[in-house]
Amino acid sequence: MIILDSNIPPGPLEMKWDRRRFSGKLVSPANKRRIKIIVVGTGLAGASAASTLGQLGYQVECFCFHDSPRRAHSIAAQGGINAAKNYQDDGDSVARLFYDTIKGGDFRSREASVYRLAQISTQIIDQCVALGVPFAREYGGQLANRSFGGVQVSRTFYCRGQTGQQLLLGAYSALCWQIERGQVTMRPRTEMLDVIVADGHARGIVVRDLVSGRLSAHTAHAVVLATGGYSNVYYLSTNASGCNVTATYRAWKQGAAFANPSFTQIHPTAIPPAGDHQAKLTLMSESLRNDGRLWVPVSPSDRRSPNAIPPSERDYFLERRYPRFGNLVPRDVASRAVKAICDEGRGVGPGGQGVYLDFSDVIRQQGIEVVRERYGNLFEMYQRITGENAYEVPMRIYPAPHYTMGGLWVDYNLMSTIPGLFVVGEANFADHGANRLGASSLMQGLADGYFILPYTIGHYLATVDSPPIAEDHGAARAALERVEARIKKLLQGKGRRRTAASFHRTLGKILWDHCGMSRCAAGLRAALEAIPPLREEFWQNVVVPGSGDMFNQELEYAGRVADFLEFAELMCHDALHREESCGAHFREEYQTEDGEPRRDDERFAYVAAWEYREGEAPVLHKEPLNFEFVQPTTRSYQ
Amino acid sequence: MLVAGRKRRGGYRRIVKLTLRIWRQRGPNERGGLVTYQVDDISPDMSFLEMLDALNQQLIMAGEEPVAFEHDCREGICGSCSLVIDGVPHGPDRGVTTCQLYMRRFADGKTITIEPWRARAFPIVKDLVVDRRALDRIMQAGGYISVNTGGAVDGNTLLIGKEEAETAMDAASCIGCGACVAACKNASAMLFVAAKVAHLATLPQGKPERTRRVMAMVQAMDREGFGSCGNQYECEAVCPKNISVRFIALLNREYLRAGILGTKMPAQSDPPHGESY
Numbered sequence: 001m002i003i004l005d006s007n008i009p010p011g012p013l014e015m016k017w018d019r020r021r022f023s024g025k026l027v028s029p030a031n032k033r034r035i036k037i038i039v040v041g042t043g044l045a046g047a048s049a050a051s052t053l054g055q056l057g058y059q060v061e062c063f064c065f066h067d068s069p070r071r072a073h074s075i076a077a078q079g080g081i082n083a084a085k086n087y088q089d090d091g092d093s094v095a096r097l098f099y100d101t102i103k104g105g106d107f108r109s110r111e112a113s114v115y116r117l118a119q120i121s122t123q124i125i126d127q128c129v130a131l132g133v134p135f136a137r138e139y140g141g142q143l144a145n146r147s148f149g150g151v152q153v154s155r156t157f158y159c160r161g162q163t164g165q166q167l168l169l170g171a172y173s174a175l176c177w178q179i180e181r182g183q184v185t186m187r188p189r190t191e192m193l194d195v196i197v198a199d200g201h202a203r204g205i206v207v208r209d210l211v212s213g214r215l216s217a218h219t220a221h222a223v224v225l226a227t228g229g230y231s232n233v234y235y236l237s238t239n240a241s242g243c244n245v246t247a248t249y250r251a252w253k254q255g256a257a258f259a260n261p262s263f264t265q266i267h268p269t270a271i272p273p274a275g276d277h278q279a280k281l282t283l284m285s286e287s288l289r290n291d292g293r294l295w296v297p298v299s300p301s302d303r304r305s306p307n308a309i310p311p312s313e314r315d316y317f318l319e320r321r322y323p324r325f326g327n328l329v330p331r332d333v334a335s336r337a338v339k340a341i342c343d344e345g346r347g348v349g350p351g352g353q354g355v356y357l358d359f360s361d362v363i364r365q366q367g368i369e370v371v372r373e374r375y376g377n378l379f380e381m382y383q384r385i386t387g388e389n390a391y392e393v394p395m396r397i398y399p400a401p402h403y404t405m406g407g408l409w410v411d412y413n414l415m416s417t418i419p420g421l422f423v424v425g426e427a428n429f430a431d432h433g434a435n436r437l438g439a440s441s442l443m444q445g446l447a448d449g450y451f452i453l454p455y456t457i458g459h460y461l462a463t464v465d466s467p468p469i470a471e472d473h474g475a476a477r478a479a480l481e482r483v484e485a486r487i488k489k490l491l492q493g494k495g496r497r498r499t500a501a502s503f504h505r506t507l508g509k510i511l512w513d514h515c516g517m518s519r520c521a522a523g524l525r526a527a528l529e530a531i532p533p534l535r536e537e538f539w540q541n542v543v544v545p546g547s548g549d550m551f552n553q554e555l556e557y558a559g560r561v562a563d564f565l566e567f568a569e570l571m572c573h574d575a576l577h578r579e580e581s582c583g584a585h586f587r588e589e590y591q592t593e594d595g596e597p598r599r600d601d602e603r604f605a606y607v608a609a610w611e612y613r614e615g616e617a618p619v620l621h622k623e624p625l626n627f628e629f630v631q632p633t634t635r636s637y638q
Numbered sequence: 639m640l641v642a643g644r645k646r647r648g649g650y651r652r653i654v655k656l657t658l659r660i661w662r663q664r665g666p667n668e669r670g671g672l673v674t675y676q677v678d679d680i681s682p683d684m685s686f687l688e689m690l691d692a693l694n695q696q697l698i699m700a701g702e703e704p705v706a707f708e709h710d711c712r713e714g715i716c717g718s719c720s721l722v723i724d725g726v727p728h729g730p731d732r733g734v735t736t737c738q739l740y741m742r743r744f745a746d747g748k749t750i751t752i753e754p755w756r757a758r759a760f761p762i763v764k765d766l767v768v769d770r771r772a773l774d775r776i777m778q779a780g781g782y783i784s785v786n787t788g789g790a791v792d793g794n795t796l797l798i799g800k801e802e803a804e805t806a807m808d809a810a811s812c813i814g815c816g817a818c819v820a821a822c823k824n825a826s827a828m829l830f831v832a833a834k835v836a837h838l839a840t841l842p843q844g845k846p847e848r849t850r851r852v853m854a855m856v857q858a859m860d861r862e863g864f865g866s867c868g869n870q871y872e873c874e875a876v877c878p879k880n881i882s883v884r885f886i887a888l889l890n891r892e893y894l895r896a897g898i899l900g901t902k903m904p905a906q907s908d909p910p911h912g913e914s915y
């Protein structure tokens with residue numbers, strides 16, 4: 001039975017984190033050497049955690065499925081990272097970043113955690129600079145900033161269009177140093193497939209060596225999951241092809257509560273799918289909405305080329321619906337508006353899945369060179385993918401699954417409901433509520449990994465006195481057997497008829513239709529009915545060639561799809577139970593007359609944390625959200 | 639969704655038919671060879687990797703093993719994808735990775751040869767997948783600034799001129815793909831190492847350790863079995879991030895400088911810690 005104790009320190013908001021650090025027990029340096037910690041994942045969250053823990057003197061064993069820790073999906077982040085530095089003197093402050101994040105998340109996140117995130121944000125930038133991250137600078141040598149959607153100050157730090165890669169290279173280089181020092185043992189191309197829980201504590205993991213196929217158990221005093229998000233459950237998303245839910249989902253099955261699994265962010269500006277072959281969707285940076293205007297033809301039957309349609313016959317729908325924020329409304333609002341337009345049959349491009357993002361006005365007013373300087377690389381990327389020149393014809397964009405606010409439930413110390421199992425980065429549910437603001441995930445991953453976890457895990461290690469289990473402990477053997485059995489089952493059949501990708505695509509379509517940008521009870525019920533037979537068919541019919549004791553990418557993939565097929569159901573349960581619209585979760589039954597979401601703070605101001613029960617429906621636990629410092633208001637951008 | 643011959647800006651869409659010659663090799667110690675496959679129904683809007691996905695779906699359904707190849711971000715930033723296409727790492731377009739290559743670049747009916755990176759320091763894992771951990775080990779030898787977490791000074795305490803910052807950024811955009819090695823007759827990793835050294839040596843934060851860093855990284859490069867630079871600049875031509883060979887000149891200067899200063903080198907490092915495959 002799960003009990004949710006968020007462990008928030010008492011006292012004023014600004015003092016909570018200081019108090020926690022002061023009250024937390026410390027591990028003596030001599031003891032640290034004897035303590036082993038497993039870190040799974042080497043994205044921003046995992047690499048920063050592993051390197052800092054190594055630096056503190058712990059023995060760290062670090063895993064990732066990539067061939068190199070530097071390739072984690074964090075590498076793909078383009079836009080930037082927020083911090084309340086107020087270098088622009090435009091009125092930013094810790095309190096404002098805190099408030100923007102709480103409001104952006106539509107009042108579904110924990111105040112104390114978000115405040116801490118805002119406090120730490122400034123240290124992150126300093127740390128990254130010290131590590132050699134080449135942030136953009138002004139001519140005078142100071143750090144430069146840009147603005148991002150949903151806020152009115154300029155607080156985003158960036159490295160051209162590759163902030164994620166540069167921040168990750170910083171964390172990776174710190175990790176390299178600790179590997180060289182012998183503090184971190186790095187195991188790339190190794191996939192975690194289960195958690196080992198003994199006496200109620202996380203004590204290790206089971207992994208598969210992706211080259212030899214060998215399975216092994218690794219034990220430690222504590223386990224940290226930094227395994228990223230699961231937007232790939234939708235098949236098509238902006239995520240890298242390897243992103244998956246396996247690590248967190250298997251932890252769920254061992255007793256870690258899963259929080260708000262249905263809160264997924266659909267990003268408004270991705271390049272629309274071009275055909276059935278499509279393997280991923282490419283994000284076009286949010287910054288394009290600073291100058292690009294979204295529109296569709298007023299008449300659905302208007303098939304003229306966009307440049308032939310006069311302004312009076314265009315519907316600039318965001319400017320029309322949200323005169324105050326216009327094209328710069330937050331992501332969830334923009335995505336929904338685009339979808340609504342396309343559902344009305346007014347979408348453009350193949351299948352009517354797209355709207356125009358038009359730069360002709362800014363080109364006319366400020367000149368093509370200005371636009372080229374600001375967005376040249378994005379226009380190039382667009383042309384490479386679509387074959388179209390966006391300086392001459394408007395871009396076409398369509399929303400795409402992008403980020404998962406949901407994740408394993410963690411307390412203020414980033415510990416899951418399994419003692420000794422910590423979760424950092426996108427893999428946990430923390431901080432972003434029902435919608436994440438741009439440039440705040442990189443901030444959260446690094447806050448967790450560099451500055452929060454290394455303290456809070458110490459308190460756990462200092463207060464729980466139990467030696468790690470041996471690698472042939474009963475719990476480890478049982479976990480190994482679970483994994484072995486599952487792999488065997490995947491490889492079993494002869495004469496099977498369908499590829500894992502084909503199942504994945506079908507599942508993605510079900511979720512996109514019923515648990516995507518807008519949801520309703522009937523649709524979610526239909527999804528809950530459609531998923532179990534699909535899963536059944538998967539286990540009957542999926543073809544996985546080759547064997548388990550070799551490098552076998554199709555086996556890896558099929559295993560991830562199998563987990564998606566189970567996890568999708570949990571998402572639908574969560575979306576069905578939440579009878580309100582908040583942030584990215586839009587329930588059609590709960591909207592105002594003009595189509596705006598209706599939040600229900602009376603009934604739903606809580607985090608929904610789900611417990612796994614074998615053979616039964618998941619069980620809901622609630623962490624109430626008490627707003628002591630901000631007053632939840634209607635989140636209006638009109 | 640796409641129909642052949644549908645009129646569209648920029649011409650007509652065609653369905654492409656291709657012959658692929660792909661390097662197949664079951665494991666590091668097995669013999670490999672080129673195997674020929676036919677694919678049709680290739681839309682010009684497909685990426686090169688989506689074309690391989692389509693082939694693999696066919697192979698799986700036919701009960702054969704799919705072609706192993708690396709990919710992850712599929713947008714040119716993670717450095718996973720690594721194919722030699724008709725003899726050129728990352729294929730015919732300049733300044734892009736394999737995953738950013740689109741089929742509209744290829745004529746109908748063409749034969750395309752696809753091979754893995756070839757270099758002594760990059761042993762083949764399977765088919766088109768190679769082991770590039772040697773690059774990580776070079777980084778572990780010294781590709782970092784050794785500062786602890788916490789206690790960093792305010793980021794604006796160090797003023798870094800825009801030009802310096804831009805130069806560091808140019809170098810830092812290396813994605814560690816290893817195409818430069820694959821393109822080089824000597825399989826040298828000079829461009830990679832140069833990019834890494836230049837990134838940190840250009841920034842004031844990286845200066846204190848620059849001497850030790852360049853020595854350690856160059857030694858590690860030699861130890862890993864990468865060849866020496868023959869000044870042919872094939873590396874620059876295939877680099878998806880357009881890393882300039884002038885960074886190699888910078889590397890050479892840094893190395894010379896370190897030599898003149900006569901750094902004491904740490905004893906040859908132990909083998910990299912506990913990596914397993």
Ligand SMILES: Cc1cc2nc3c(=O)[nH]c(=O)nc-3n(C[C@H](O)[C@H](O)[C@H](O)COP(=O)(O)OP(=O)(O)OC[C@H]3O[C@@H](n4cnc5c(N)ncnc54)[C@H](O)[C@@H]3O)c2cc1C
Pocket residue numbers: 040041042043044045046063064065066069071072073074075076077078079080081163164190191192193226227228229238239240243244246247283402403424425426427438439440441442443445
């Ligand atoms: C295209 C794109 C652009 C973005 N741009 C921005 C931006 O501008 N600003 C911003 O703040 N956020 C942005 N985001 C979001 C942000 O990049 C991610 O949320 C964040 O980087 C996640 O970091 P992470 O460390 O939690 O996980 P990841 O970086 O995803 O790392 C996961 C790690 O876990 C490992 N792993 C996973 N499962 C297993 C397993 N079973 N066994 C072993 N290892 C495993 C992987 O190998 C990897 O090392 C963007 C996201 C996308 C998709």
Ligand code: SF4
Pocket residue numbers: 811812813814815816817818819829830833873876877878879880881
């Ligand atoms: S220098 Fe260029 S080719 Fe070489 S690894 Fe870096 S990005 Fe790849």
Ligand code: FES
Pocket residue numbers: 708709710711712713714715716717718719735736737738
């Ligand atoms: S798949 Fe990431 S660079 Fe090509």
